Amino acid sequence: MLALSTSLLGACNGNASGGGGGGGGVDEPGPTPVPPPPEPDRFAEPTSARDDALEDVGGFYDHDAQGQPRAVRHDLTGSLPAMVQFAQSHTVDPSGNEARNMPRLTAERAALLLVTPDPSLGEIHSLRLTVLLDGVAQPVLLLRHPNELYRSDANNSDGRKDYNYSRRAWSVHLPWDWVKPGMSLRVMDPLGRTGILAAEAIDFAAPAELVVQSIRLGMLTEPPEESNDHWFLRQPAQAAADYFQTIPAARITVGSYEPMQLARVMVANGTIYDTASVTNGDVYSGDMRENTGKSTVSVGINLANFGATASSMQSQEQPQLFQHVLAHHNVGMYANGRQSHGLSGGNGMLTVYATSGNEFSHEIGHHYGLGHYPGEKDGNHFWAGHHHDSGWGYIAYRKRMRANLNWTRAETTALAGMPSFEDTYAFGTDAMSGGHFSSALSRYTHYTGYSTRVAIQPALDRAIPRASSSTGYVKWSAASRKLEEIAPSVPDNARLFFNVTDGKYRKPRLIGVPVFTVLGGYHPETGSALLYPAFRGNWGNVFDLPEPQAGAATRQCWLEVSFASGPARKVAMAGSVLQAGSVNKLHVNLAQADKPTQARLMCQAPGAAASELAAISIAQDLPAMPAPVVIGQEAGYAALRAVELPEFEALLLARAQPTVLDLGTRGRLLHASYADDPTGLSSEAAAVLARYEEQESKARRLNRWMNAYRAELQADDNTEARAALEALLKTLGLDQRPRLPAPQQLLVGGNCVKVETVDGKPHPYIAAASTCTGAPDELWLADANGSIRSNADLSLCLGSPGGHNAVTLSTCDRERENQVFDLSTLPQIKRNGACLDMSGGRLVEGRAPLITYGCSGGGNQRWTGLTANDNLLPTLLSNSNLGVMRALETP
Structure with a gap:
């Protein structure tokens, strides 16, 4: 007790001396009281997409064909079970797609990952994704809330309900170079629950490539005048990006040839016309249609790109070594006058009026091996059209989804055996089944999953030219799940002249370069021949081709090419007729960079002097052609961006002054496409873009707030809620009067x-x-x-x-x-x-x-x-919130 008193006394003395004052001591202050926590803001701003209401928008895939809630398949293993889909040209599962007549996931192509958690998990506030490539983690991605799933391409105005692909699926864009064998997924929520999709659980298809070229061709008459129907010629970037969305390819290249008018034409029987064909022509017939437009030009250019130098003109055969298609817009002068050809396709050639719309989708479908009404049996067209499980597409460059519904037709217009969707919409039909489709974003038909599975994806799985390959070619190996070198064999076909000794295709010396393609016809025995003016194109393969045999015991024919500098070269041609009753056609690519100046067709019988059958001069110092368009893989959509960014720039600058910055439908589409990377916009346009995005941010904040507190705003006693709304409007700079204009x-x-x-x-x-x-x-x-x-x-x-x-x-x-x-x-x-x-x-x-x-x-x-009027709120508020605001403003 004494010790305690001494201690206390010492403490008091210390305080007295430390205070410096006379008289009594001063007590040491106690701890500062902790203020009570502030009352939570009853009307705090919500920040989650959970409060982004989608008004009257259904979820297409959330119900099955019977209208029942679709079961959530457990593709993710672990404590976060969930269904996984990948959206490219079609929405597909990680595996087992063949059993559903659906294509596989295409390797080396960007995809939209869709994750639908099992409902038993309850409300999920966020999901994060880690992609591992061969076990190496990539940057973590935050998945978009189901309310933020990219919208459809709906274009109807008839009041029928709108649909997104799902109202339950979380989503995130996967870059093209992540989507390949070795990719595994790990999804985690804030509670630490984790779902895993192993790499071996994902099936992949080949990273297929397609080359499409186009030309306008006039045979004894002018070529058809260029029009918007010639979409691959007039707008190659738009056409390439659009058509790419409909096929399971990793890359598409779109090239072109300059228009060509042929003053003289040789047909397969050896006749040379200089005025008109002796036959009648129409959309599907005419000797020049068959022998010139299709065989010599389309098939000839294909064969030139495969390394064959001659073939039978009567034959339209070609081995389709890699996926190369030539579309020609073709007219000719016939006995019955000027006739145009179209509506035909197959085997690497398309004779078409239009390279947009269903004509193109349909005719190139024949090239893939599709017939009419694929899957139809005994009048049942279920597989010939879309259905509940035939897949939507992902229009990656627009951040939208391609529906398989026909938005504009009545639900009763389906083919026999096709279902309707919720008694509201008809499904679209396949390109080969009438091609009935509607889309706000696409000119091309969305193929069914069935057609894509049974024909298109297998047809695209061909060799791919590669300069890095010792053979010049690689091909997808299903066993190793990667591209491997191959040495493909030329076909055993006497009507094709590849002139190889080892039976293998030659490696191209140059791949995909600007070329002059020399085309023509000749009869080696009679000497009758015709060389057309050199066809000038921006994409082609060039080969080191063999020369004719010196001192041969048989007739030799060759193309002798002179150059602006350097020695002439001789390219061997078939020295005999390759098919009875038909002249030969010849087809050789010459690199424009080599500056060829002349081509002479020569033949020489044993013991005789060489004779010239035909010759052409090749012009030089011509303006460069536009480069071919490449979409996919590392090229992405840069070609389209180069075309559309100036349009976006002009659109932004044109809207710099209005109080309400409305970009219009086209502007919002371009904003969705390019706003995440405004590189290339001028500072003035970037400033308008910043204003627009600030305006949209305010709209999002206001709509989220009104969604969250709608019940309070509509309550009888809404004084507090109205005051909070007024405060928010002032904070957002939207405090204008009147709130809404008078009707x-x-x-x-x-x-x-x-x-x-x-x-x-x-x-x-x-x-x-x-x-x-x-x-x-x-x-x-x-x-x-x-x-x-x-x-x-x-x-x-x-x-x-x-x-x-x-x-x-x-x-x-x-x-x-x-x-x-x-x-x-x-x-x-x-x-x-x-x-x-x-x-x-x-x-x-x-x-x-x-x-x-x-x-x-x-x-x-x-x-x-x-x-x-320039009132902000009618433009920025959602439909429901606009109604709430009107009610609040009505006495």
């Missing part, structure tokens, strides 16, 4: 556009002026996007299906081009070159249909009442 009438000649219900669906029509009272069903609101919303239901917008069809009323969607109207030229209201129109120009029984029609300036297209 307006849409009038033509004093008559108003109203909304009625027809068969349970809202429908716009024009009503007589005497019935117009300003009621909600005849009031409209235009937003900065160009949408015209019904005041009776702000989630509904006018839309035009095109042509002279009736204008519809369907759910407003910023991505639907058919809902965008131009009010900048009032009193006309335009869309896609047409004007909003009162059909017939008059009322019948007090009403008239509302349509779009070619702009005429007539009174039936002069609209009053409705004006454009």
Whole structure:
């Protein structure tokens, strides 16, 4: 007790002396009280995509063909069981696809990974992915919430429900060089639950490559005039990127030849025309169609790229060593006049009017080995069209998905044996089965999983030219799951002249370089011959080809080529007729860089002097051709970016001034494609882009907040919620008055556009002026996007299906081009070159249909009442939140 008192006394003395004052001691202060934690913000901003509401959007793959919730297959093993799919040209499983008549995952091609957790796991807040390549971990990726799954390519405006591929699948883009054998996946959630997909559990198909070239050809007449139908020629980057999305290839190369007009033509029987063919021609017939366009030009260019120098002109055979296709737009002068050819394809050649649309998808389908209505049996077309399990596609460069639904046709229009989807949509049919498809993003038909599995993927699995290979070629080995060198054998076919001694294809000296292709026909025995002007192309293989045998005991023929510098070269040709009743055709690629100046076709019988059968001069110092377009693998979509980034730049600069930065449907598409890498934009365009993204960020924050607190905003006592909303609007800089513009009438000649219900669906029509009272069903609101919303239901917008069809009323969607109207030229209201129109120009029984029609300036297209506005909220708010805001602003 004494010790304790001494201790306390010492403490007091110390305090007194330390304080420096006289009198009593000073107590040492106690610890500062910890303030109570602040009250949590009742209306804190949400930050998760869980609060990004998708309004009236279904999940296509979330239900099976019977309409039942689809079972979640456990592809991931471990404590996080989940189903895994990969989306490329089709959505496929990690393995077992053959049993479902679906293609395998294509190696060395980017893919969208889809992970659907088992429902038993409960709510998942986030997922992270680690990809291991042969056991080596790659950078960790954060998966996108199911609400953020890339949207479909829907393009309908008829009010039917919208669908994403899934509402349950998490997703992330996998780079092309991760998608290959040796890839394994490890998925983890914040609770530490982990799911594994082992490398050996993933089946791969070959990293296939396809080369497509095009030419416009006129035989004794001018070539067809270039048009948008010639999509591979006019817009090769767009065509390559688009068609690439429909096939299971890792790479596509698109080349071209300059247009060619042939003043003289040789056909297989040896006849040389200089005015017109003696035969009649049409879309499918004509001797020049067969012997010149198809055999000499298309097949000849194929064979030149394989190293064959001559073949029978009557024959259209070629071995398709690697995947090379030549499409020709072909016209000829016949006994019945100028005739064009098309609608035909197969065996490396396409005779087509268009390299866009189903004609191209269909005819190249024949090249892959597909017939009509693949899989059809006894009138049942189930496999000839899409169905619940035939796969959607991934349009990687647009960050969108390709649906297998036909968005615009009625659900009852399917082929016999094909199902419909939820009694709402018809499925699309295969390119070989009518090619009925609709897409906001593609010009090409989406092949079914069945056609892709049974024909396209196997056909694409061919040799690939490789300069690094000692033989010049590599091919996918299913056993080793990698590309291996091969030494392919030339076919045993007397109608083809490869002129090899070891039976193997020659290694190309140059692969995919600009070439002059020398084509023509000749009869070695009679000496009749014709060399066409050299065909100039931007892609071809060039070989070191053998010379004719000196002192041979048989007739020798050769092509003697002179160059601007260096010695002439002789290329051996077949010295005899390769097929009875037919002349030979010749086909040789010459590198443009070697500067060939002349080609002479020579023949020499034993003991006789050599004779010249034909000769051509080859022009030099020509302007360089555009480089071929390459899409896929390390090239990515750089070729398309080079074309579209200037367009994006111009679009951004054109929208630099408006209060509301709306990029329009096309601009938003380009934004989705390139905003994540704005490299190449000017500082001015980049500044507009930054403004737009700030605006979109504000819209996302506002919509998330209103989604999260919608119940509070709609409650009877919503004072607190309204105050919080006001505060957020001020924080976001969206505190404008009035919050929403006043709705307006849409009038033509004093008559108003109203909304009625027809068969349970809202429908716009024009009503007589005497019935117009300003009621909600005849009031409209235009937003900065160009949408015209019904005041009776702000989630509904006018839309035009095109042509002279009736204008519809369907759910407003910023991505639907058919809902965008131009009010900048009032009193006309335009869309896609047409004007909003009162059909017939008059009322019948007090009403008239509302349509779009070619702009005429007539009174039936002069609209009053409705004006454009730059109010932010109608453009930035979701449909539901716009309705909530209207309710809050209505007394």
